[in-house]
Every structure is written in structure tokens, then in C-alpha cells.
Amino acid sequence: MANILRMDLYRLVHGKSLWIFLGIIVVLAAAGAGTMAVITDPTFLESMKVSYTNGAPAGVNIGFTSPSGPDADDLLQANALAGLVAQGLTPEALIGNVFLGGGGLSSLFAVFVAIFLATEFESGFSKNVFTVQPNRLAFLGARFLEIAILAAVFTALIVVATLATAAVAGLPLIMSPLPDLLLWTALVVLAATGFGMLTALAVWVTRKMAAGIVIGIVLAAGLVTLALQSVLLLFPSASFLADFTLSSCMSSLSLGLAGPLGVPHIALVCAAFIIVAAAASAVVLQRKDV
Amino acid sequence: MNVVEACGLTKTFGGKTAVDHFDMHVDQGDIYGFVGRNGAGKTTVMRMLAGLAAPTGGEAHVFGTSPREAGASRRIGVLIEQPGLYGSMTAVDNLMMKALALGLVDPKAAVQDLLAFVGLEGAGSKKAKTFSMGMKQRLGLALALLGEPDLLLLDEPLNGLDPEGAREIRQLIVRLNEERGVTVVVSSHVLEQLGKMATRYGVIREGRMVRELTAAEVDQECSDFLQLEAANPTLALAVLQERFGALNLQALPDGAIRIYGGADAGEVGSALNEQGIAVSALFTHRRDLEEFFVEMMGAEYRG
Numbered sequence: 127m128a129n130i131l132r133m134d135l136y137r138l139v140h141g142k143s144l145w146i147f148l149g150i151i152v153v154l155a156a157a158g159a160g161t162m163a164v165i166t167d168p169t170f171l172e173s174m175k176v177s178y179t180n181g182a183p184a185g186v187n188i189g190f191t192s193p194s195g196p197d198a199d200d201l202l203q204a205n206a207l208a209g210l211v212a213q214g215l216t217p218e219a220l221i222g223n224v225f226l227g228g229g230g231l232s233s234l235f236a237v238f239v240a241i242f243l244a245t246e247f248e249s250g251f252s253k254n255v256f257t258v259q260p261n262r263l264a265f266l267g268a269r270f271l272e273i274a275i276l277a278a279v280f281t282a283l284i285v286v287a288t289l290a291t292a293a294v295a296g297l298p299l300i301m302s303p304l305p306d307l308l309l310w311t312a313l314v315v316l317a318a319t320g321f322g323m324l325t326a327l328a329v330w331v332t333r334k335m336a337a338g339i340v341i342g343i344v345l346a347a348g349l350v351t352l353a354l355q356s357v358l359l360l361f362p363s364a365s366f367l368a369d370f371t372l373s374s375c376m377s378s379l380s381l382g383l384a385g386p387l388g389v390p391h392i393a394l395v396c397a398a399f400i401i402v403a404a405a406a407s408a409v410v411l412q413r414k415d416v
Numbered sequence: 417m418n419v420v421e422a423c424g425l426t427k428t429f430g431g432k433t434a435v436d437h438f439d440m441h442v443d444q445g446d447i448y449g450f451v452g453r454n455g456a457g458k459t460t461v462m463r464m465l466a467g468l469a470a471p472t473g474g475e476a477h478v479f480g481t482s483p484r485e486a487g488a489s490r491r492i493g494v495l496i497e498q499p500g501l502y503g504s505m506t507a508v509d510n511l512m513m514k515a516l517a518l519g520l521v522d523p524k525a526a527v528q529d530l531l532a533f534v535g536l537e538g539a540g541s542k543k544a545k546t547f548s549m550g551m552k553q554r555l556g557l558a559l560a561l562l563g564e565p566d567l568l569l570l571d572e573p574l575n576g577l578d579p580e581g582a583r584e585i586r587q588l589i590v591r592l593n594e595e596r597g598v599t600v601v602v603s604s605h606v607l608e609q610l611g612k613m614a615t616r617y618g619v620i621r622e623g624r625m626v627r628e629l630t631a632a633e634v635d636q637e638c639s640d641f642l643q644l645e646a647a648n649p650t651l652a653l654a655v656l657q658e659r660f661g662a663l664n665l666q667a668l669p670d671g672a673i674r675i676y677g678g679a680d681a682g683e684v685g686s687a688l689n690e691q692g693i694a695v696s697a698l699f700t701h702r703r704d705l706e707e708f709f710v711e712m713m714g715a716e717y718r719g
Contacts, residue, residue, distance in 0.1 A: 128519075129518065129519040130517060132516040133514070136509070136512055136513055136516055137502075137505075140505060140509050141504070142504065245502065249501060249502050249503065250497065250498045250499070250500030251500045251501065251502055252500070253468060253494060253496055254500055254514045254517070255514075256467070256487075257467065257468065257494050258487060258488070258490065259488070259517060260467045260485075415463065416469065
């Protein structure tokens with residue numbers, strides 16, 4: 127198992143994909159936290175109010191724009207964010223707003239895991255690996271450890287990059303107690319690991335990068351949870367089941383530890399997904415030929 | 417000692433039987449030419465011997481143990497179907513990764529040694545995707561050789577190579593066998609190259625081993641022969657066996673008789689005429705390796 131870890135560490139360091147994804151995280155963190163700093167700035171809010179009142183567009187718009195300028199929704203959203211900042215924005219809430227609520231971290235991580243694991247099969251290098259390491263459980267153990275460590279690296283980077291950007295942009299934050307921040311970070315790592323393991327399972331079943339990426343994104347972006355919620359509308363008594371998904375846990379974590387789902391609930395749900403994905407992976411890896 | 421021993425090896429995919437009660441015996445020090453048509457089951461057999469695929473039935477032993485155990489103890493090196501390279505990484509990186517997976521004590525030295533051995537010492541820092549087919553095959557061979565295995569399983573290592581590239585790979589295989597004592601199982605459609613290195617052959621057809629024979633036996637059977645067609649093949653065969661006992665006779669399914677060992681056509685014709693056996697055809701035939709194997713791969717062999 128240690129040899130597989132050493133081999134993969136070499137590949138991570140000497141390959142490009144990890145550095146590209148870490149670079150994307152830094153850019154997104156800077157863009158997200160920077161945008162938050164701008165749109166919660168009182169001057170910006172004032173200019174938005176004036177534009178809304180005059181019905182004229184203000185500043186530069188990138189993307190799809192309405193000729194009538196900012197509408198009531200835009201103004202409400204900006205005011206809500208400004209209210210959040212005024213009440214005291216915690217680092218968890220800021221990071222959650224930028225990376226967790228929309229499935230940014232989980233999607234990025236799932237795509238990375240899919241690429242990293244599937245390349246081994248698509249290139250044919252897996253034959254070299256499985257010849258020298260025929261113990262599929264040792265292989266799985268090494269890969270589980272890697273996914274957990276990489277989830278920690280991705281999470282640590284979004285925390286550091288987002289907070290650094292906030293500090294540079296002058297976004298006022300109310301620091302949470304360190305134990306709370308660490309507990310929240312650990313839960314985010316756990317949820318990201320869950321998404322990573324589910325994506326790994328998809329790769330080991332299909333041996334295809336495209337399939338791994340698509341399945342990973344569908345899960346990580348919360349589309350499955352959304353579909354589940356729609357189905358559960360037909361069964362109101364079972365609506366609580368929607369809280370037992372990784373996406374629900376990640377959404378709750380986007381609001382910090384004060385989200386709707388408690389810490390034990392999140393920890394248990396994430397752990398359950400990891401265990402189930404690992405058990406299914408063990409079966410798949412042992413049964414499928416290389 | 418049998419390095420590889422397969423007995424009744426069977427592999428099915430869904431309802432299709434790819435390998436059907438397959439037997440194989442490879443001795444220590446052999447270069448075993450594994451011959452068969454596309455889809456005959458060569459690659460599936462190789463994958464089972466490498467521990468990459470589990471047999472549906474039967475047994476395979478490599479160095480007296482299961483293929484997976486032999487692989488874990490670094491005794492098997494494989495190059496199956498494709499070299500299996502990360503194209504965006506360099507030759508050194510590809511080798512380093514496998515060296516680390518093997519847990520070699522000095523992976524850098526092992527990598528440099530093998531790059532030199534396969535003639536890629538100047539291309540170590542180049543990305544594998546920029547390599548020619550021949551360079552990729554040589555790098556694949558280097559990957560298979562990491563850990564100094566005692567058995568190499570090479571599936572179509574000459575595929576896509578020009579004659580010069582095929583010759584280089586063949587020479588590398590022979591060097592490995594002669595200098596390092598590595599036993600090699602090599603499948604290839606390039607029978608001319610195979611004929612220059614194999615010490616033993618196995619012919620697979622529709623998942624079954626048709627025949628295993630030594631290079632000497634192949635040489636003998638590839639030699640020139642007389643072929644005759646007689647009105648009564650059974651009687652003709654009996655007459656010839658009695659008259660030319662020192663020669664090798666082979667009865668073919670269509671009734672024709674082949675006589676190996678330098679028989680004189682005139683003497684054979686006279687012998688049959690004396691017994692009143694009408695001969696409808698009698699001619700000398702020169703057979704090459706390709707014809708010999710194609711015949712076995714494509715039709716039931718009756719030696």
C-alpha cells in the first residue's frame with residue numbers, strides 16, 4: 127500500500143492536473159471573495175440603488191444583461207449580502223457562499239478524482255500497477271487515503287485562498303473560535319471525501335474518464351439530491367430523507383456549523399457514504415478484470 | 417521445471433467462451449512463441465497468466481504458485497496489448513512510477529540502467545506521447561523489466577513496428593533470455609521474427625491449445641516434403657510405412673499423405689505401383705513457417 131502511495135505522490139507532483147486544479151481554486155477563491163467584497167461595499171450598494179431608481183444601467187456588465195439595469199432581485203440580493211456582512215460574516219459563511227453552496231468544491235474535486243483515477247485505466251498503466259500489486263484491497267486502501275488527503279488539501283487551499291483574498295480586499299470577517307473552524311473544516315473534508323469515493327466508484331465500474339466526470343458532477347452539483355427532493359414532494363412523510371445526502375450536508379455546511387443539519391448528522395451521513403462507496407469499490411475491484 | 421503451467425484454463429465473457437480448457441507448459445529458459453489468429457484467445461491467456469484476469473475455470477501456475485502471488489513477488493513482467501504509458505509524462509517518470517510501485521531500493525539507478533538497456537538513454541526526459549511506436553514498445557519493455565522479473569509475458573510486442581524496429585525488439589528479447597536467463601512468452605503475428613527467437617511454440621485456436629512443439633520439431637515439419645494422393649490412402653500409408661520406415665509420414669484429413677525426410681518421388685511412386693495402388697498426384701512441396709502455423713491456426717491439426 128505504501129508503494130502505491132509513493133507512486134501516486136510522484137504522479138501528483140510530476141503531473142500537471144493537480145497544479146491546474148489548485149490554480150483554479152486560487153483563482154475562484156480570489157474572484158469569489160473579491161466579488162463579495164465589492165458587492166457588499168456601501169458605495170457599490172448606493173450606486174446600485176441609484177441605478178435601480180433611475181432605471182439606467184451602471185458600470186460594466188459582463189455576460190447576459192438586461193437593458194433596464196439592475197432589477198429588484200439584484201438589489202435584494204446585494205442588500206441581503208450586505209446585511210450578512212453587517213451582522214458579522216464568519217469565514218465559514220464566506221467560504222460556504224463561494225465554494226460550498228453551489229457545489230463548487232465538490233464538483234472540482236469530483237472532476238479531479240475522475241481524471242486522476244481514470245487516466246490510469248485509459249492509458250493502460252493500470253496493468254503495471256495490478257501486476258505488482260495484485261491485492262485489490264491494498265490498492266483500494268491506498269486510493270482511499272489519497273482521496274481523503276487530497277480532499278483535505280483542496281479544502282485547506284480554499285480556506286487559505288478565500289481568507290487571504292478577503293484580507294487583501296478588506297472584507298470584514300468575524301473570526302469563529304478555532305475549534306469551530308477546525309471542526310467545520312473537518313466536516314467539509316469528510317463530505318468532499320464522500321464525493322471523491324463515489325466518483326472513484328464510478329470510475330472503477332466504468333473505467334471511463336468521461337463517465338467518471340459526468341457521474342461525479344451530477345452527484346457533486348446536487349442534481350441527484352434535487353431529483354430526490356422532487357420525488358419526495360409526492361411523499362411528504364418521507365421528505366426528511368433528502369437530508370441524508372452528501373449534497374444536503376454540503377449545503378448545510380455552506381452556512382457554517384449553524385446550518386440546518388447538526389454536526390453528528392453530517393458526520394454520520396458522510397461516513398456512511400464513504401463506507402458504502404468503499405465497500406462497493408472493494409467488490410468491483412475484486413470482481414472486474416484489468 | 418515448468419515456469420508456466422496451465423491446466424484446463426477457461427475464461428468466459430457472458431455466454432462467450434474465449435479460452436476453453438487450455439493447457440500450456442513453458443520451461444525455464446524458454447522463449448515461447450505463442451501463435452494464434454486474432455481473437456483466438458492469446459491476450460486473454462496472457463492476462464490470466466499475469467494475474468490481471470481471473471479464470472472462470474481451470475488452473476494456472478507460474479513458478480509453482482498463483483499468477484497473482486508470482487506478480488506480487490516481482491517475478492512477472494508484462495507488456496500486454498499496449499505499453500501502457502502516461503503520454504503526458506516523460507519516459508523517466510513512467511519508469512519511476514512503476515519502480516516506486518515495486519518498492520525498488522534505488523529506483524533512479526534501475527530506471528537509468530533500463531533506459532540504457534532498451535536504447536532510450538537519450539530520450540528519458542521526453543514525453544512518451546512524442547515517441548514513435550518503436551520507442552513506445554521499447555519503453556514498454558523497460559517497464560516490464562523493472563524489478564528484474566524471471567518471466568516476461570509479451571503480447572504482440574512487434575505490433576506496428578517496421579522491420580528494423582521489429583528486429584531491435586527481437587534482439588532485445590534474445591539478449592534478455594541469453595544474458596539474464598529470463599523466460600519469455602511472446603505472442604506475435606510476425607512469424608518471421610518469432611521463428612528467429614523462439615525455442616518452443618504453442619498454437620492456440622478458438623481458445624484451445626492445438627499443439628505445443630519445440631523449435632526443432634517445427635524445423636523438421638517445415639522442411640520440404642512429398643505429398644501424394646492415392647486411390648486407397650489407408651493402404652498406401654501402410655505400404656509406405658513398411659517400405660520407408662525411417663521417414664516421417666503424415667496423413668491429412670483430405671486423404672493426402674505427406675512424406676518428410678528427403679524421400680525420392682520416383683521410389684515412392686514405384687513402391688505404390690508395385691502394390692497396384694493408383695497415384696493421382698505426387699509432388700514436392702516447400703513449406704515455410706508461416707504456412708506451417710497458418711495451417712494449424714486455421715484447421716484442425718492431425719499429426
